[in-house]
Amino acid sequence: MGHLWAAFSPATGETVLLNDESASILEVLEEKGVADTAEISASLVVDSGLDVDALAAIVESAWPRLAEAGLVREQPIRHAIA
Amino acid sequence: MTRCYIDGSPAEFYRTKEYAVNEDMTNETVNSNARRRLVRGAFAAPAALTLYSGSVAAASVSCIAKQLTNPITTNGDTTLVRVPLYRLANGANTATFVRQADIASLMPPGGSYLATGQAQCVGITGTGAGFSVGTIYTSPALPNGTMPAITSPIQYVAVRVSATGKIEGVISVPSAGANTALHTSCWTSFGGLVPFNTA
DSSP, X not given: OTTOEEEEETTTTEEEEEOHHHHHHHHXXXXXXXXXXXXXXXXXXXXXXXXXXHHHHHHHHHXXXXXXXXXXXXXXXXXXXX | OOEEEEOSSSOOEEEOOOOOTTOOOTTOOOOOOTGGGOOTTOOOOOOEEEEOOHHHHHHHTHHHHTOOSSOOOOTTEEEEEEEEOEEEEETTEEEXXXXXXXXXXXXXXXXXXXXXXXXXXXXXXXXXXXXXXTXXXXXXXXXXXXXXXXXXXXXXXXXXXXXXSOEEEEEEGGGTTTTOSOOGGGGGGGOOSSOTTOO
């Protein structure tokens, strides 16, 4: 318990325990408001020490679980008609 | 590329901390920087583990925990549904019934049990006012013409519905402790004050 993070989701009414990796993704997202995988990965490159591509794969795989936990929501892609 | 945002408000998360029993935790809200805690070169898979309420879980599994050692089962039982009880009383002698009208709407197509207007006696006290448990009656009534009236307050019994839609039998809750498929602790699963099919 000592090295985890706790987050309550009003969407699900559940409390979720996060590891540092999940918490850091949310932290970046909280700062940016809305961000995609590339932006999150770029923000974490220095702290994680991984290259951005490896990090992007990990971050991309994290979205389904974070969304399921009610912590993040995917922004629908809006197509502009020229 | 997935594009996301924080869901819900407030979007806050806190680092958990272990406290000693006698430690003052009133002014300790920890909200440090997760990125600083990352181990360089060892970015693990992000994990999110849902915490479940112990009390809710305990309530949910109470039926399992208290289930009977040797419940009565029949092949093909798939569903338990509740229906209201009707009572006829002749002094201290009473008989309780389930009515076809309450059960018919619960049966899937092809199911069969009671014919239109019929009722089955599922319990008696004393002599049963002339009725016997298990017997199916068409328009049961006392000699003076009194028809069964719904119990007040309403009591229910559970009926077992087989996979084919056939009613296998009736389980009386007052005798649930006596080796039936239904324990009284699970009766709230059928809860509510109104019978299913009063509409």
